[in-house]
Amino acid sequence: MATLAQQALLLLAVAAVAVVVDVTATTTATAAATAAVTGVVRRASTVFRAGEASYSCFRVPTIATVDGAMLVFAEARRTSCADQSPKDIVYKRSHDNGTTWSELARLVGNHKGNHTYRNPYATVVSQPGSAACATKLVVGFVNSTLPEPWINQHRWSCNGGKTWSSIERVNLAPWEGVLAGPGTGIQLSTPPHAALATAPRSAGGVVPPSSAAVGDEPESKQQQPLHSLQRQQRAARILGCGATGYHAGHSMNAVVWYSDDGGVTFNVSSSVFAQMQECQVVQLWNGTLVLNMRNSHLNACRCRAYALSHDGGVTWEGPYWAPQLIEPVCSAGLIRLGGALYFSNPHSASHRVNMTVQVATSDDMRWHVYQQLWPGPAAYSVMGHTPASEPCIVYERGSSSPYEELAFAALAPAN
Numbered sequence: 001m002a003t004l005a006q007q008a009l010l011l012l013a014v015a016a017v018a019v020v021v022d023v024t025a026t027t028t029a030t031a032a033a034t035a036a037v038t039g040v041v042r043r044a045s046t047v048f049r050a051g052e053a054s055y056s057c058f059r060v061p062t063i064a065t066v067d068g069a070m071l072v073f074a075e076a077r078r079t080s081c082a083d084q085s086p087k088d089i090v091y092k093r094s095h096d097n098g099t100t101w102s103e104l105a106r107l108v109g110n111h112k113g114n115h116t117y118r119n120p121y122a123t124v125v126s127q128p129g130s131a132a133c134a135t136k137l138v139v140g141f142v143n144s145t146l147p148e149p150w151i152n153q154h155r156w157s158c159n160g161g162k163t164w165s166s167i168e169r170v171n172l173a174p175w176e177g178v179l180a181g182p183g184t185g186i187q188l189s190t191p192p193h194a195a196l197a198t199a200p201r202s203a204g205g206v207v208p209p210s211s212a213a214v215g216d217e218p219e220s221k222q223q224q225p226l227h228s229l230q231r232q233q234r235a236a237r238i239l240g241c242g243a244t245g246y247h248a249g250h251s252m253n254a255v256v257w258y259s260d261d262g263g264v265t266f267n268v269s270s271s272v273f274a275q276m277q278e279c280q281v282v283q284l285w286n287g288t289l290v291l292n293m294r295n296s297h298l299n300a301c302r303c304r305a306y307a308l309s310h311d312g313g314v315t316w317e318g319p320y321w322a323p324q325l326i327e328p329v330c331s332a333g334l335i336r337l338g339g340a341l342y343f344s345n346p347h348s349a350s351h352r353v354n355m356t357v358q359v360a361t362s363d364d365m366r367w368h369v370y371q372q373l374w375p376g377p378a379a380y381s382v383m384g385h386t387p388a389s390e391p392c393i394v395y396e397r398g399s400s401s402p403y404e405e406l407a408f409a410a411l412a413p414a415n
C-alpha cells in the first residue's frame, strides 16, 4: 500500500503530466496527434472529435476490419456527454490502414428525439460455408430509450458495411438489455468449437441484406420478423460478453454468450460473475478462454479480474486477479493477434489517465508495458487490427477531459 505521502506525490505527478499535455494541445491539434507517433506507434489519427456533426461527444468505440477496410463505431451523444444523453450509433471507415477516415455515417438513430442507443459491439464472423456472406459483420447495441427493461438489437452486413440488414431484436435470455463489451465479439480459432459446426443447418444461403441506406430513420422502416432475413450458417463459434443486472435495479454482473450459427441465435453461459462489469473475451493459444473484467476495486490489487473457460465458453471458473493490470475502474481493450495478447486501459489505480498497451506472449499471461500512448486524461479503449495485421487501438482521450476525441493508433506487432 502506498503511504498518504506517496499517493499525494502520485497525484502531483498526474497533475503535472496533464499540464504538459494541455500546453501541447493548445499549440495545434495536429501536433498532438503527430506527437503520438513514438516508440512502437506507426500511425496515429483522430477518428471522431467532440462537437463534430453537432454531437456533444463520441464515446464507447468498437472496431471491425473487413474487406481490407476498418470501421470504427461509437456512441454519438447529442445534448450532453452524459451516459443518459440521447444518442445515436455512428461510424467511419478507413481504407488506408487508419491514416484517414470517411465522413460520419449513422447505423441507428437520426440525430433527433430522445432515442438512446448505447454500447455498439462489432463481431466479424467468418462463414466459409456461405458464398453470399463469407464475412459477416454484426453490430449489436442496446435500445435504452425507455426505462428498463432495455432491449438488445443488432444490424448485420455481408458487404463490409456498405448496406445493412433491418434492425433485429437479439434474444440473450434470461437477460435483456445487456450492455455488451465495450469491445468486440470474437470468433474462436483454436479448438474446442473452432471447427465449423458439424452439419450444415440449412440448404439455403443468406438472403442479401435490404439495401437500406445508411442513416435511414429506423423507426420508419417496417419491422422485420425476428431473424427473418437470415438462414443458419456454418460458422465457428462466436462469443461476446457484457454487463447486465440493470434490470430491476440489481448490481451489475458480467455474463458471456455464444452462437454456433453465425450470430442468429445465442446461448447465454450459466456462469454469472456478480459485481463484475464491463468485459472482453479472448482465446489463449492453448484453447482456454479468458474473460477479463472491470470491477469496483473488489480486491486490494485494484486490478482487473478474470475468469477461465476450458469448454468454449459454456462454463467458467474464477474470478482470479491480474495484479499487473491495475485499473481506475474503467473499460479496457484486449485481443489476441499473432503471437501476442494486447491489453489497453488507463494504467492507473486511481484516475482515468495514462492510456497504455501491455503485452503478454504466452498462455501464462505475464504482462509487460509495451507502449504508453497518452499520459493525460484517457478512458475507454478497444483493441483491433489493421488490414495489414498490425495491432491497433481506438481510445477516448483529451487534454482536460478524456472525452474530447476518439484517437486511433496502429502499433508495430510485438511478436
Ligand SMILES: *[C@@H]1O[C@H](CO)[C@@H](O)[C@H](O)[C@H]1NC(C)=O
Pocket (backbone or CB within 6 Å): 095, 096, 097, 387, 388
Ligand atoms: C495498408 O498496409 C498494407 C500492408 O503494409 C499495405 O500493403 C497497403 O498498401 C496499405 N494500404 C494503404 C492504403 O496504405
Ligand SMILES: *[C@@H]1O[C@H](CO)[C@@H](O)[C@H](O)[C@H]1NC(C)=O
Pocket (backbone or CB within 6 Å): 108, 115, 143, 144, 145, 146, 167, 218, 219
Ligand atoms: C427504441 O425504443 C423506443 C422506445 O420504445 C422506440 O420508440 C424505438 O422505435 C426503438 N428503436 C428501435 C430502432 O427499435
Ligand SMILES: *[C@@H]1O[C@H](CO)[C@@H](O)[C@H](O)[C@H]1NC(C)=O
Pocket (backbone or CB within 6 Å): 114, 145, 146, 147
Ligand atoms: C421520449 O419521448 C417520448 C415522446 O415524446 C415520450 O413518450 C417518452 O416518455 C420519452 N422517453 C424518455 C425516456 O424520456
Ligand SMILES: *[C@@H]1O[C@H](CO)[C@@H](O)[C@H](O)[C@H]1NC(C)=O
Pocket (backbone or CB within 6 Å): 260, 266, 267
Ligand atoms: C443452447 O440452448 C438450447 C436450449 O437450452 C440447447 O438445446 C442447445 O443445445 C444449446 N446450444 C449450445 C451450443 O450449447
Ligand SMILES: *[C@@H]1O[C@H](CO)[C@@H](O)[C@H](O)[C@H]1NC(C)=O
Pocket (backbone or CB within 6 Å): 284, 286, 287, 288, 308, 310, 363, 364, 365
Ligand atoms: C492454458 O493456459 C492457462 C494458463 O494461463 C491455464 O490456466 C489453462 O489450464 C491452459 N489450458 C489448457 C487446455 O492447457
Ligand SMILES: *[C@@H]1O[C@H](CO)[C@@H](O)[C@H](O)[C@H]1NC(C)=O
Pocket (backbone or CB within 6 Å): 010, 013, 014, 347, 348, 354, 355, 356, 357, 369, 371, 372, 373
Ligand atoms: C503511466 O503508465 C506508465 C506505463 O505506460 C507507467 O510507467 C507510469 O508509472 C504511469 N504513470 C502514472 C502517473 O501512473
